[in-house]
Amino acid sequence: MLTLTQAVYDQIVAHARADHPDEACGVVAGPAGTGRPERFIPMLNAARSPTFYEFDSGDLLKLYREMDDRDEEPVIIYHSHTATEAHPSRTDITYANEPGAHYVLVSTADTDDAGPFQFRSFRIVEGVVTEEEVEVTP
Numbered sequence: 001m002l003t004l005t006q007a008v009y010d011q012i013v014a015h016a017r018a019d020h021p022d023e024a025c026g027v028v029a030g031p032a033g034t035g036r037p038e039r040f041i042p043m044l045n046a047a048r049s050p051t052f053y054e055f056d057s058g059d060l061l062k063l064y065r066e067m068d069d070r071d072e073e074p075v076i077i078y079h080s081h082t083a084t085e086a087h088p089s090r091t092d093i094t095y096a097n098e099p100g101a102h103y104v105l106v107s108t109a110d111t112d113d114a115g116p117f118q119f120r121s122f123r124i125v126e127g128v129v130t131e132e133e134v135e136v137t138p
Contacts, residue, residue, distance in 0.1 A: 001133045002102045002121040004028070004037050004076070009136045011040045013117060016080035016106040019045065023053040024106075028076035029067050037075040037102075045079075052091065053079045076121075078104035085109075086118035088129050096124035102132070 008028055016024045025045050028037035046056040086105035096103055107118040123130045
């Protein structure tokens, strides 16, 4: 299960909405070994695409060095889907290379009549996708 604060949840959703119609992407880092998503880090979608996201390689290298210096790890890796449901695509699965991370997808498309977005979390390990519950705390 992914447990995150309302503040982090709101930041991810706001970023997804702000970058629409392009996909948004980013990381939420936390203290190594804790699984606690604490530090919201919005990233630039270097692809600037409504159907694909890509972290800028220089920005990603800088982020990983910074997390290493702060004894953090990526707890959440998130991105948005702008025209489809919040479920990992084949491309998302192929590029998922952090087996300990929660992969959060936010859909900014109204695909299920449940409102303007969906917020879902998945574990992706060796190509196997498992959806998990999301608990938002105050």
